[in-house]
Amino acid sequence: MKLNKIVCLAVLCSVGSRMTAQETYPFRNPQLSVEQRVNDLVSRLTLEEKVKQMLNSTPPIDRLGIPAYNWWNECLHGIGRTKYHVTVFPQAIGMAAAWNDALIKEVASSIADEGRAIYNDAQRKEDYSQYHALTYWTPNINIFRDPRWGRGQETYGEDPFLTSKIGESFVLGLQGDNPRYLKASACAKHYAVHSGPEKNRHSFNSDVSTYDLWDTYLPAFRTLVVDAKVSGVMCAYNAFQGQPCCGNDLLMQSILRDKWNFKGYVTSDCGAIDDIFNHHKTHPDAATAAADAVFHGTDLDCGQSAYLALVKAVKDGIITEKQIDVSVKRLFEIRFRLGLFDPVEEVDYARIPVSILECRKHQDLAKQLARESMVLLKNDQLLPLQKNKLKKVVVMGPNADCRESLLGNYNGQPSRMLTPLQAIRERLNGWAEVIYIEGVDHVDAVPENQLKEYMRQSKEADVAIFVGGISPRLEGEEMPVSKDGFDGGDRTTIALPAVQTQVMKALAAEHIPTVFVMMTGSALAIPWEAKNVPAILNAWYGGQYGGEAIADVLLGDYNPSGKLPVTFYAQDSDLPDFESYDMQGRTYRYFNGKALYPFGYGLSYTDFTYSSLNLPKVCHTTDKEVQVTVTVKNTGRLEGEEVVQLYISHPDKKILVPLTALKGFKRVHLRSGEAQRLTFSLSPEDLSCVDENGIRKVLPGTVRIQVGGSSPVPTLATPLKLVESTLKMIGNTHIIDK
The missing domain is CATH 2.60.40.10 (Immunoglobulins)
Incomplete structure (x- = not known):
């Protein structure tokens, strides 16, 4: 027993001595400049240690007291994919529909607060796993050039100016205004000419004219880099003009680093370095691909192994260790600017408690943004509904009681959320009977006998509220979806699935006044509904208060004020080839046809x-x-x-x-x-x-x-x-x- 105590004491003394030595290293001194501290730290690393710090999941460096760090985190519309309950705001396209850059800055600041609280709590628990870091790969400022792209829901729409303003506000709110520390690190993605198709994004080559590049695809990135001082940029999977984006001469060197003088870090999209040699096949192996990406300024490999080949690349003379140092220093500079190596008492953000998660202020912001995102597309004097004139209300449709369609993608989970059905029932409690008709799918056909039963249940209804549209289960990032109208996350048609029009036609035949509440992340072609349904509300994927915001608008508790951040076309033939990135004929800026609902459109209950x-x-x-x-x-x-x-x-x-x-x-x-x-x-x-x-x-x-x-x-x-x-x-x- 005595011997064990002596051994334990010796180990403790050794650890204590080592920690004391670590604390005396210059990189631990908060009084030195970030540059001095970064230079000192990187000078102490071996080549192998440097390279491992260039993967998104970095291992600890125990001898220097540096903990593990996983760079990959998401906060598209609230902290995403975390085990904590968090505030969930409307999907990004819904944020843009509010056209309220000041509110977006407040929202982003609240998201950063929640992210800091989670990080602080995880650090205390020594939890260094994914989705606990302070480097968020948000916002997505790609231009939503074509409504068939499944990830367009993650963007701020089709317009470079609106995207720039909303994106800049989000970055400023997320990164904070502390002159010394970042509250969180934002990342502008996916740089720069990237917007589908999803199914071949790993090998796709986009090519646009110099005019379109500078007129459409680059302005938002320039705003975030030059004006908002975004701390990170993510390069895209695809190639541009024959060169993979993460190793592109024009995008990465000439524009980003030279012309815009970007000093932050660049991460690859996840697996994009592997794509260089596996799918683009511009390089023979991982070593040459990784070296070329680093040479072009891609500092971090979101991947499992490609950048590990940099050790071989240095030893083979493909790239120098000095060039590796440039990237490693950029990465550690972000971590120092976040205050991750400073005492808690030095960093105000490090003391944000978990009690701030879903706090009243953040809930109020989520509710306000959800309300402001609602876009009233049509109203033949049916809305707002008058409670005292309602006796029977029918609610139906695939999104009526669907939580997933409120949450969008890259989302967190709130502790409280009402679906549209639940919110309508709550508002009409004591006023009217609310009948919910289940069974209508987003895409699958309704048998004729079933449709007749739906109509029987709807008899004598004062109003039918059909909550339809599409779903994040159908559109999104590289999805294993193959249904009529949908392919791999993208859409093969912009038409509303025929089954939904079939149901609304049946309601019209029964002379039941109908409100179509459309939940979607992209523009839908609804020519029959636009002509025949008396009221249409576009509700996007509205976040945890999306259901309540729908009820507020329908029942007149809130006067709708959202405007479309994308053009709603009338038909597929209005669109050019999906794989063409040429802007002619696309978006309100170059579309010569007649839109069903134009960019910037949105009605109100007042004039x-x-x-x-x-x-x-x-x-x-x-x-x-x-x-x-x-x-x-x-x-x-x-x-x-x-x-x-x-x-x-x-x-x-x-x-x-x-x-x-x-x-x-x-x-x-x-x-x-x-x-x-x-x-x-x-x-x-x-x-x-x-x-x-x-x-x-x-x-x-x-x-x-x-x-x-x-x-x-x-x-x-x-x-x-x-x-x-x-x-x-x-x-x-x-x-x-x-």
Whole structure:
């Protein structure tokens, strides 16, 4: 027994001595600069240790007292995939439908608070497993160029300006405003020309003109990198112009690192390094592929083994250890900026408790955002429903009582959530009988005898609420789904599944007033419903308060104010080939056809009028900004919110330009009869065009300014004449006046 005690004491003394030595290393000193600390730490690592720190799941370095760290975490619309109960906000496309960048910043800040609480608790428990870190691979700022892409639900829509504004606000909220520490680390993905198809994303090669690259695909990434100072970027699976994105000369070196001077870290998408040699086949093996990716600035391999070949690559002279050091230093700089090597008392964020999870403030934000995301597409005076006039209400449809369709993908789990059915029942308790008709699937046909039974149960209903659309079980990331209209996560048609139209036709034949509540992550073609169903509400995947927000809108407890962040086309023939990334004929900026519901569209229960649009008649191309003012008045009976949108077009330009382009928006709350004067400031970048060489220019000529509540038809419009002046700069880009 004595001997055991002596051995234990010796071990404890050894550990204590080692910890004391570790604490004296310069990298442990919070008073030194991050650069000094990173340099000291990396200088103490062996080549093998460095390489293992370049995988998403990093092992501990016990001799230096460095714990394990798994970089992979998600917070698309709340902390994702965690075992803790968390606040779940509307899916990203629903966030964008609120058109409220200030609210998104608050939401992202609350998400970061919950993430910190989870991390702090996990650290105390020595839980270093996946989905407990502070490096979040969010936001997804790819342009939703085609509604058939299953992951479009994760984006902020089809417009570069709206995506930039929402994405920037999310990054600023998530990363926080502490001058010393990041609250959390955001990551702009998937850089940069990436939006399906899912089934061949590991070998797909996207190619676009220089014009489309700079006009559509890069602006949001530039905003997040240059303006929002996002700390991470994720390169995409696919190749671009023949080179895999994670080893792409133009994207990774020329633009990201050189032109935009990005100093943060780059991670591959998960398995993308393996794709370089297994699927793109541009390199013969892991060693050459990994070395090329690191050379191009991909610092982290989200994968199991590809970057382990870097040890061989160094020994074979393919890449130098000094180049490995560049990436390892970038990775440790993020961890130092998060305060992960500093005493808890030094980092305010390190003291956020788990009691903040699902706190009242975060719940209120989730409820507000869910309400603001609701887009009323049609209302033939059926909504809002009057409780005192209802006796029997039928609720049916595949999403009526489906939790999954509220939660979207990359989601967490809340402790409380009401489905649309549950929320409607709660609101109508004591007012009306609510009959729930089960059995209608998203896609599978309804037998005729079953349909007759549904109609029998619906007899004498004052209203039928059909909660349909599609589901995250049908659209999403590389899914094993093969149903009519769906393939591998993407869609083969934008049409609403025929079975749902069949049921609504049957309700119409029985003369039952019907509300179609459409839950979806992408645009659906609903031409029959648009013509024949009296009320249509687009509810996206609304998060934990999505069901309650639907009930609030239907029963008049909230006046809808959301606007579409994507174009709702009328039919498949409106769309170009899915695999073409050419923007001609796509999105409201280049689509010449008639949309079923245009980008920016959304109705209210009240009316708004616009007047007194004022701006200079003439300005110089070098003016710092142009002031545009407009008055908006609520002329209806109810108070409500309006999203005021400003668009510009260049009608006399000989070069390729968008038909019209969003350049400003403001959300304003007005009481009945109240008016407010709003001011927009247009920068030179807002007034500029992109030429065929990708150069952004302010050109002399006429600019048409449009201000209204739903695009592309303006409520008010007026021309602005730009007159020629001297050479100017926008960011890193020359603006040429000729």
